[in-house]
Amino acid sequence: xxxxxxxxxxxxxxxxxxTIALMFLFPIVVTFTNSxxxxxxxxxxxxxIGQMNEAMKGGKNxxxxxxxxxxxxxxxxxxxxxxxxxxxxxxxxxxxLLVVPIIVGQILVSAFAAYAFSKLQFRYRDRLFIVxxxxxxxxxxxxxxxxxxxxxxxxxxxSPNAIIWPGIFAAFGVFMLRQFMLHIPYAYIEAAKLDGxxxxxxxxxxxxxxxxxxxxxxxxxxxxxxxxxxxxxxxxLNDPFRHPLSVYLSRINDEPGIAFxxxxxxxxxxxxxxxxxxTYFIKGIQLSGIKG
Amino acid sequence: MKQRFFRxxxxxxxxxxxxxxxxxxxxxxxxxxxxxxxxxxVPFIMGVFYSFVDSPVDRxxxxxxxxxxxxxSESFRKAVTNTFYFSAVSVPLNLTLxxxxxxxxxxxxxxxxWLRTAYVLPLVVPVASIVFVWQLLFDWNGSVNAWLxxxxxxxxxxxxxxxxxxxxxxxxxxxxxxYNVVLFLAGLQQIPxxxxxxAHVEGAGRLRQFGSITLVYLTPTMFFVVILSIMNSxxxxxxxxxIAGDYPHDSIYxxxxxxxNMFTSLDIQKLTAAATMMFGCILLIVIGLxxxxxxxxxxxx
Numbered sequence: 141x142x143x144x145x146x147x148x149x150x151x152x153x154x155x156x157x158x159t160i161a162l163m164f165l166f167p168i169v170v171t172f173t174n175s176x177x178x179x180x181x182x183x184x185x186x187x188x189i190g191q192m193n194e195a196m197k198g199g200k201n202x203x204x205x206x207x208x209x210x211x212x213x214x215x216x217x218x219x220x221x222x223x224x225x226x227x228x229x230x231x232x233x234x235x236x237l238l239v240v241p242i243i244v245g246q247i248l249v250s251a252f253a254a255y256a257f258s259k260l261q262f263r264y265r266d267r268l269f270i271v272x273x274x275x276x277x278x279x280x281x282x283x284x285x286x287x288x289x290x291x292x293x294x295x296x297x298x299s300p301n302a303i304i305w306p307g308i309f310a311a312f313g314v315f316m317l318r319q320f321m322l323h324i325p326y327a328y329i330e331a332a333k334l335d336g337x338x339x340x341x342x343x344x345x346x347x348x349x350x351x352x353x354x355x356x357x358x359x360x361x362x363x364x365x366x367x368x369x370x371x372x373x374x375x376x377l378n379d380p381f382r383h384p385l386s387v388y389l390s391r392i393n394d395e396p397g398i399a400f401x402x403x404x405x406x407x408x409x410x411x412x413x414x415x416x417x418x419t420y421f422i423k424g425i426q427l428s429g430i431k432g
Numbered sequence: 433m434k435q436r437f438f439r440x441x442x443x444x445x446x447x448x449x450x451x452x453x454x455x456x457x458x459x460x461x462x463x464x465x466x467x468x469x470x471x472x473x474v475p476f477i478m479g480v481f482y483s484f485v486d487s488p489v490d491r492x493x494x495x496x497x498x499x500x501x502x503x504x505s506e507s508f509r510k511a512v513t514n515t516f517y518f519s520a521v522s523v524p525l526n527l528t529l530x531x532x533x534x535x536x537x538x539x540x541x542x543x544x545x546w547l548r549t550a551y552v553l554p555l556v557v558p559v560a561s562i563v564f565v566w567q568l569l570f571d572w573n574g575s576v577n578a579w580l581x582x583x584x585x586x587x588x589x590x591x592x593x594x595x596x597x598x599x600x601x602x603x604x605x606x607x608x609x610x611y612n613v614v615l616f617l618a619g620l621q622q623i624p625x626x627x628x629x630x631a632h633v634e635g636a637g638r639l640r641q642f643g644s645i646t647l648v649y650l651t652p653t654m655f656f657v658v659i660l661s662i663m664n665s666x667x668x669x670x671x672x673x674x675i676a677g678d679y680p681h682d683s684i685y686x687x688x689x690x691x692x693n694m695f696t697s698l699d700i701q702k703l704t705a706a707a708t709m710m711f712g713c714i715l716l717i718v719i720g721l722x723x724x725x726x727x728x729x730x731x732x733x
Contacts, residue, residue, distance in 0.1 A: 146540075149540075150540055150541055150542060151542070153536060153539055153540075153541045154541045154542040154543060154547075156536070157533070157536055157537065157541065157547050158543070158547065160533070161547050161550035161551060162550075164550055164551055164553070164554055164606065164609075164610075165550050165553065167554075167562050167565040167566070167606070168553065168554070168557055168562070170565055171561065171562065171564070171565055186568060203573050203574070203575070203577060203578035203581070205575050205578045206565070206568055206569065206575040249463045249464045249467065250464060252460045252461070252463060252464065253460065253461050253463070253464035253465070255460050256456075256457040256458075256460040256461040257461075260453045260454075260456060260457035260460065261453045261454065261457065262453065262454040262457040262458065263454070265457070271473070272468065274715070274718075275468075275472045275473075275476070277659070277663050277714055277718060278710075278711060278714065279663075279666045279667065279669070279687075279688060279710070281687070281688050281691040281692065281695075281707060281710075282476070282479070282707040282710055282711050283472065283475040283476050283479055283707070284691065284695055284703065284707065285478075285479060285482065285695065285700050285703055285704055285707075286474070286475030286476070286478035286479045286482070286704075287471065287475045288695075289475075289478070290470070290471065290474070290475050290478075305467070305471060306471040306472070308467060309464060309467030309468050309470070309471050309472065310472075311468065311472070314464060339456045339460070343460075360556075364555065364556050367558055368558045368559055368560070368670070370559070370560065370670050370673065370674065371669070371670065371673075371688075371692075375695070385560070386558055386559075386560045387560070389558075389560035389561055389563070396564070399564045400564065402561075403560075403561035403562070403564060404561070406558055406560070406561045407557050407558055407561045410556045410557065410558060411553070411556060411557065413556075414552075414553070414556040415549075418549060418552075421552075421556075422552070422614055425611060425614045425615065426614060426615065426618040
């Protein structure tokens with residue numbers, strides 16, 4: 141009898157949490173299913189969106205109600221996005237060219253710095269680290285003007301470099317990798333030292349292999365953050381042809397016929413990476429919340 | 433004798449290593465430190481400096497003039513009020529909901545891993561690719577109003593009235609709950625199961641157990657969740673901007689809108705003063721929370 145109650149409870153809880161989970165998934169699922177609608181169907185369903193006055197003039201309350209499933213499944217939207225308008229692919233490529241150098245650069249630079257912060261002794265180490273962490277907490281706008289002036293002085297304005305360089309030196313990577321390295325016992329390093337290994341050798345042959353999960357977590361978290369970037373390109377890149385897709389997608393409302401497919405294509409790399417590396421992602425989030 | 437000799441030798445080696453450490457440390461740190469100084473530290477100091485001079489060209493010391501002018505500005509006060517209001521409502525909501533979800537997810541259930549994935553997924557989906565759905569939902573002719581009207585309720589102009597606040601809160605919660613759920617789940621899994629068993633044997637009810645075991649042991653996690661949630665609540669600008677553009681309804685005009693607009697109109701004085709004040713506020717919040725945490729830890733011991 142007790143067992144029976146337990147199973148009922150378990151089913152009940154699963155149903156409740158499952159329902160809430162469906163609410164969370166709803167916007168994503170709708171975007172996905174609607175990406176298979178034809179442009180006509182989108183116009184019929186959502187044509188009244190954003191046209192408040194006309195709908196009122198006509199005296200009709202025609203709502204643009206979200207439809208879960210399209211009447212006719214078609215891949216026309218994808219054809220339009222991928223083949224007919226080269227702009228999309230170009231901006232997708234812009235996004236890649238911004239995100240990949242930032243991730244690679246930040247991991248390289250911050251792995252070395254994290255080693256110094258976690259395994260070496262020097263004066264003001266902890267104070268300096270606090271300064272690093274403080275910048276992590278600041279919204280982008282706080283250093284906007286001086287950043288702009290700096291980019292101007294270094295001749296980086298209107299070039300992706302204005303976004304890439306600050307991205308490479310952001311403190312987040314240092315913070316994360318330090319968290320991972322703190323878990324490596326100091327005794328290992330001491331033993332290696334006594335065997336006559338130098339710090340560079342210790343770093344490459346011991347530390348790097350041991351923080352691989354940390355690097356994986358960092359890759360996912362950085363990807364999520366920079367793939368999503370909106371403010372920086374708007375400030376630093378005047379030329380809309382250099383914008384990443386994240387900015388362009390927000391303006392795509394003028395072409396609702398392809399918006400859903402473009403959105404799906406844009407989120408696909410992110411979602412796949414997440415599903416593939418979910419454990420690392422979770423681990424990364426957890427470590428970001430543990431004090432070191 | 434021999435043994436002792438060896439150990440001393442080792443000690444000396446380590447001492448020598450330690451002294452060399454500082455040099456090596458700075459070499460390891462150099463690439464990061466140079467870039468960090470160039471793109472973060474120096475800009476920050478420049479920003480604070482600009483906020484006290486009357487123009488970046490003349491550089492006459494202006495004292496607190498920029499701040500006085502800023503505080504007089506109507507739109508600045510609007511932005512501050514909205515930002516505070518938003519954080520004050522959405523952060524506690526986020527904490528409560530994500531704690532509740534984490535406790536339930538930690539219980540015995542089917543599909544546990546899949547459910548967690550569902551809650552975390554919004555975190556990785558780019559804001560820009562969901563914006564269209566939010567617009568369809570909250571438009572005057574949108575789905576939410578369609579549902580409301582089918583219940584016979586008046587429709588609401590979500591994005592152009594004070595209701596815009598609630599829309600932004602919903603969007604923030606949708607995106608950020610997953611992060612806190614993950615953090616809380618990690619905290620929950622660190623609480624030894626036998627604490628609950630002992631409490632159960634001693635006759636403590638579920639609520640009592642939640643109050644005096646779960647909450648007490650989650651408090652250290654809680655401090656970080658609070659800090660991260662506040663920081664993330666400042667980042668909601670991205671969503672607001674993508675949904676409502678440069679000049680959204682008054683009720684969701686945030687600090688970052690103000691700062692962006694000051695940037696566009698090249699009002700560097702007001703912008704740097706606002707930035708410095710925002711930095712000061714964040715600093716105070718963080719220091720306050722850490723002080724609270726220290727006191728709590730002393731109290732626990």
